Amino acid sequence: MKRLSVLLSLVMLASIVLTACGSAPAATEAPAAPPTEAPTAVPAFAPAKLEAPDCNYGGNIKSIEAVDELTVKFTFCAPEPAFIAKVGSVEAFDIYDEGYLKEIGGDAAKLNENPVGTGPYIVKEWVRGDHITFEANPNYFGTKPANTTFILKWNKEAAARLLDLQAGNVSGIAEVTSDDLATIAADANLKLAPRKINNFLYLGINNAIPPFDNEKVRQAFAMLINKQQIVDDFYAPGSVAATQFVPPGVKPGYTDGFVDTTYDVAKGVEMLKAEGFDFEKEYTLSYAERTRPYFPQPTKIAQAVQAQLAEAGIKVKLEMEEWATYLPATREGKKELFFLGWSEDYPDATNWYDVFLMGTSKSFGAPFSDMTELISKAGKSGDPVERQKMYDEVNKLYAQHVPTIVIAHGTVNQAYLATVENVEIGPYNENFPQMKTPDGTVIFSQDGEPVSLMCADETDGNSFRACNLIFSKLYTFTTTSIAEPDLAESCTGNADATEWTCVLKKGVVFSNGAALDANDVVASFSIGMDYKNPLRKGNTGAFQYFKDLLGPKVINQPAE
């Protein structure tokens, strides 16, 4: 007993010494802080600037500079006619407070704890694995939200989401499966809200992995997929089978009357045999079970394609993966055959061709130079007729090279309680802040948890839905497909669309009290566009959208 107490006191003594040592450096740091704060107390606006050394680094941004407190100028190497649509599109271009970014070191994990933004809501709490509660932001510069509380929930299972809605536990649900449409239509307490958005599901083929490096093999695979059958079986009414790379709504881009490769098993098998295709080998088709507008029933569609390929004698093993590991693995080029899809971010063909066919990721292996040349030319042209001609050519080359097999363009439905008023579903966003419920609380259930709230480094709709409520961008899409000014009063381009000058709204305040200025915009774009920016940490550090929409490469990106 005595020995024990001696031991205990020794341990306590040791721990006191240790904590004293541990806090010692902090104590020496503390006095150093006030001197650095003192100069910023009287802020003289020091305009920030991000500049590329030259235009040969592989991206399109030449410079982003703060001209004065409320003016930002974007300079491009080549014309960027879709600038407004791009910066208004995805939450990746959210504007953060520069001071706060420095405070958290650009770390998404820290931002998740306290997301400081300028959006209609602020985060009250994020209960991991369950829900996020939002409260109206008292400092919001736009129209005040009609509801005081918004709760974002998630549940992977469509049946469970619908049950929640039927029980009145939630006000609305996302991604209603086509099998449930009849049930909802028959229920007087519920209403359907269709979401029309240009999208596609594709069967990705990695041309760096044999035998898919053989163009003939890819062409044969395109003949073996019965797209119409898949659309008939698994998609909601209004969905169409794909005939070419982009959906019909993408204009310029979509070629009217384009004749797709016809479904022909016998011919496809003959072609494969001629190329010495190994029918004994088992090929792996990967997918993530994650319901999207373009992928309504992942496991069933995957099995349907597996069965169609089996009809041609091709052995395919299905590999179901977790989304969080699946997406990076496809981008790193580790999957030979895989399902992925895309919902448009902004209404322009660059959001399709440039994102997928320029080789910004290794999903499909190497890009095709004849296509990339035309695509980058078409993206920089302001003339719709010229662009359409170039895209017509790209569409033909696409059918020849078959970098992917686009399967379907889906329509998706959300469902709401009949008591929820003012429901408007746009192609990109819902008008959650303006929805009205009897008790002033809107609860929406989607199919997955946001990955992080630093959407600059995210790419998925589940994260974007949350970010859209907390942060603002220069422009935004409300429930239409026309970008409207948000943080910007306006952005105006010069004659050849290589310079865009944005004037910010006055008096916009972040939820931490900091005022919005031009440097915040420069800092927010710098973390994504400058590879060597010290604050470029994010969640995974990929900042994919900056490459996809403003790249394909970012400034200071090391060669691979």
Next chain:
Amino acid sequence: MTQQPASVPVLSAESIQQRDNPYIMTVRRLFQHRSAQLGMALLGILIICAIFAEQIAPFDPIVPLKNVKRRDVACIHLLGCPAEQQEHLMGIDGNSRDLFSRIIFGARLSLIIGISTVSFAIIIGCFLGAIAGFIGGWLDDLIMRSLDVLMAFPSLLLAIAIVAVLGPGLINALLAIAIIEIPIFARVVRASVLSVKELDFISASRSLGASELRILLTRILPNALTPLIVQGTLGIASAILSAAALSFLGLGAEFPTPEWGLMLGEERNSVFNAPHLVFFPGIAIMLTVLSFNLIGDGLRDALDPRLANHGA
């Protein structure tokens, strides 16, 4: 043991066999056991389905059918389904396949799963348990304590962990299930070995010069058989259930294998809008597990000499 009746000279051979042959007595008791009767009837149907799956199933379990309505409910001619329509006893699943054919082929898979995993577990478990019990000492401690550790884990979680390491797939899932069943059999065998090895007839054998291995194999292990049979039958039931659970979670059988757990899993979102798609696989799993449990209970009663005169 078969020599024993012969040493009783008074009664006729026929009556002796009827009254005293322990095997026949056991089988008779089993057949008189009510719940075992039900279990054997169910298992009989299951075995017939498994063996003659190709003949019984009207359609291919994997290839999607043309000209059928997805997720259609059952169409049985006897129950008023129009004659011009193709008969589907349990309806059509979400990928246009005949559900009845998939259930039939699933029976074969489930039996293979149950029997193979349990055989594997019995072989390894028997070996470990026999060694531990017979040799004893530090080896006993080492083997049984490590098996205790294995047993302390929640079995399904341990199986999930093993599959996570080995990678998903039916073979790996079976291996995982076999591994988690090993300690149960090892314990049973060890307990029997311990209780038998000090008995007089073992000492007799030893004094006659029988080798240790011979004593273990021909004298001790046969006496451990009874609890092993009971445990094995119940083990098949839990193995089938675990395999279905792993497949349901996407860690066992792969698409498009007609495995009941997998079928349940892939149609879980149809539970309200097409309930037959989850009802039939669920019932199939339930009946199979029930049949093995009933037979296991019946066997336990039939093999227990204390209950010999009471019947059940």
